[in-house]
Amino acid sequence: MIEYYEQLMQEEQEAVTEVIQLLYRQTFLLERKFDKRAGRLSFVKEYRTCSKHLEFLKEYFKVAGVTLYENAHMGLIYIQGENLWGEKLPRLATIYLLVLKLIYDEQMAEVSSSSHIVTTMGAVNGKAGDFRVLKGLPSPTEMRKTISLLKKYQIIEPLDVLEELNEHTRLIIYPCINAVLMGDDIRELLNTFNEEENIGDESAIQGHLEDMPE
Template sequence: MIEYFEQLSQEEQEEITEVIQILYRQTFVLERKFDKRQGRMVPVREYRVLSKHLEFIRAYFKVAGITLRENTHMGVIYIQGEQLWGEKLSRLATIYLLVLKLIYDEQMETVSSSSHIVTTVGALNGKAGEFRVLRGLPSPTEMRRTIALLKKYQIIEPLDVLEELNEETRLVIYPCIHTVLLGDDLRALLETFSEEDTIGDETTIQNTVEDLSE
């Protein structure tokens, strides 16, 4: 494994180091992301690097007890393992994550030729309202903060300016949401978030991933 790395150019070694750090930080890399300037999905350089050196990087993570997986249909490479610790998620971020997966699954049933789905903030809050899991409509500041966090993890991509957030603000839902949650678990999990529940205000994105994606 070390010999393979040492035979690479310095540029390639730096690229591998970079993508490994990205995977540790955000757990997955998308093949394509939406580019606002071009108005379309474009290839992601880090995904190409991962694909080129996939077996080496897989062996690297295996030493640490972490599994590297590739789903070419969804266009995502991601890691899983009990050793991974994610960032704390607020209650609202956890609810949004669950509801986004529901919306994604529902729309994919009718638009199976697309790998990404577009929804709106209004639809997101409306779906959460159907399950009565929100203690009133979140403030614009709280919604912006939550959407920014989910964007950081490449779960979504806002298509409109967040500072002008409203019910019509569009959100691209990326297929990597499949690596976070399995559809069959969602409705039962959402029902635990009733208005009167005593669940804690925070959870971790990685614990959610591990509990529901195995």
């Protein structure tokens, strides 16, 4: 494994090191992310580096008890492991995460040619309202804070200015959401928020998310 790395040119070694640090820091690598200046999805160079050296990187992370996965169809590379810990999500962020996954799955079933889905804040709050998991519409400040948090985890990418956030604000839902909530029954989890004894209680859902790495 070390021999493979040492045979690389210095520039390539630095690129591989950067990818390792990036995966530990943000968990996911997307093949394409939205470039606001270009106004379109653009390829991510770190993803290409990771894909090129995938077998070496799998062995590297394996030593640390971490598994490296690639989903070429979704354009996603990510790590998972029991020793990777993330922060607890606030109630609204957890609700939005589940709703976004539901919207993502519904739209993917209709348009399977793309791994990226676009929705709006109005659709997200409307879907949450359908499940009666919000007492009322969150304040603009609370919504902006929550959207910023989910953007940090590369779950979504706002296409419009957050300072002007409203029901028409567009959001790209990245395929990272599949790695966070893979295999969960989203509707059932959302229904737990509709039970009176769980109002204001995050514990009903966070057991499913506590292994979400930072």
